[in-house]
Amino acid sequence: MDRIRIRGGNALNGTIPISGAKNATLPLMIASLLTDDTLTLENVPHLADVEQLIRILGNHGVDYTVSGKRLAHDTSTGRTIHFSARNIVDTTAPYELVSKMRASFWVIGPLLARMGQARVSLPGGCAIGTRPVDLFIDGLQALGARIDIDGGYVAAEAKGGLIGTRYVFPKVSVGATHVMLMAASLAKGETVIENAAREPEIVDLATCLNAMGARIEGAGTPTIRIEGVTALSGARHRVMPDRIETGTYAIAAAMAGGDVTLEHTRGDYLQAALVALGEAGAEVTATPNGVRIVRNGGGVHPVDVVTDPFPGFPTDLQAQFMALMTRANGVSHITETIFENRFMHVQELARLGAKISLSGQVARIEGVPRLAGAPVMATDLRASVSLVIAGLAAEGETMVNRVYHLDRGFERLEEKLSACGAEVERISG
Structure with missing residues (x-):
């Protein structure tokens, strides 16, 4: 099993290219x-979660081809993958596949x-809380689906189509x-979603679906309107930066420091975090193609943060x-409001x-004046x-x-950090 060894103490100086977003890629693939x-x-990143979802989609009959694979020395551009679901051969997503990654449960929407x-x-994934699927089930039932849970599986049916x-x-x-x-895009009539998530990844999916012929308005706001269509077509879409x-x-x-x-990224996608970094003592500035972070000499200031959608x-x-x-030079507090078991790193x-x-x-x-390396x-x-x-x-x-x-969500992490002067290496086996 691989390990990563770090020798601390080096400042980081240089440029890091940001990959395509994992949290956008997965729903886009499912679409x-x-x-x-x-x-x-x-701009599809090379991640373990992407490869796992390719296997899951293949189980349903989705074919794929890859072009523009990354060269070993080039991490600035992503892969291009063509997905074809012309023939759905199976509408069951089995436990042995879904249990390895929670997002794979989302196939229930487009399949239905x-x-x-x-x-x-029922899904697996990181052990950071129960993260029940009640909201998924309630939403699909509101669209007219009949849903039963039996033997660890969610069985959904809408023979006459979703409404x-x-x-x-x-x-x-x-x-x-x-x-x-995804489900409402092919439903009969209009769907209005209130208290919808506003994340940029939602906007990215809606943009792709609209390119496929969907009629979605309001993505990125709490209210999204979807006018269902009878069929969607293919499209070409670039995954947003992570x-x-x-x-x-x-x-x-x-x-x-450094x-x-x-x-290849955008600071407005995580403004709250960058504001907190500025309060912590880093100098954060926008660039034409991303964000610059500078911290030279000064200490880290304590900052209180609360996680929120x-x-x-x-x-x-x-x-x-x-x-x-x-x-930090003092005491800070972090309040976790999204997941109930996300402090295992403590x-x-x-x-x-x-x-x-x-x-x-x-x-x-x-805050402590020094940390000491350890396994x-x-x-x-x-x-x-x-x-x-x-x-x-x-x-x-x-x-x-x-x-x-790490390999589930960070592409070539040790290479990107090493290019900026960090002593980071992967040890295989």
Whole structure:
């Protein structure tokens, strides 16, 4: 099993190209199930989750071809993948596939909308909370689907097709909004979604669906209107840049110090996080093609943050920001409002010398003057990269174990950091 070794103490200086967004790529790939034409996606990152979803889609009969594969020395442009779901051969998504990645549950929406039925295993993924599928089920039932749960599977049926409706999410859900967008695109009549997720990834999916012939208005606002169409066509769409990768490397630059420019990205996708970084003492400026992060000499200031749905502080940057706060000159607090079990990285950061105490969903971080390298273990995708960030500032060697979590969401992480002067290497086996 691969590990990543970090020797801390080096400032980061240089340029890091940002890959296509994992959280946008996955629903875009699933949207290929909505049409029997080819959907072409550009700027697709090479990630374990993408490869896993390709296997899941293949189980349903989706063919794919890849062009523009990355050269080993070129991380500035993504792959182009052509997906063809002309022949759906199976509407069941089995446990052995879905259990490995939660987002694969989302196939239930397009399969139900196009084929009139779907049988999908209850999902797996990172162990960061229960994340129930109630909102998905309620939304699809509002569209007229008949749904039963039996033997760990959600069986959905809409033989006469889905019917447009007005649905108010009781709480904001990115995944359920994705599924409702896809399902309602082929429903009869108009669907109005209230309290919809506003994340940029929602807008990216809606943009792609509209290019396929859908009629969606209001994506990026709490109210989305979808006028159902009888069929969708193929399209060509470029995946948006990964705002979580952008924020992660921005935090890494603030942690290690130095001067880093993040290219092929947009700062407005994570404004709340960049504001918090500025309050922490980093100099954050927009560039024509991305964001520049500078921190030279000054210490890290303590900042209190609360995770919230977009446009708030992203829960997917909570662990990374906590790593930064371990070196703050004072006490900071992080309140996690999205997932109930997303502090598993705390005990691993403590192994490096961090002083963190938990009270419910609030973490109190008392900054320390130094961190010391140690062996640590990744527990989930975002927690794993927080350990890398802490290792960049720790004295001595930090060994991050179970880095397969990292490979699910960060493309060529060690190469990108090494190019900016970090001592980071992957140890295979």
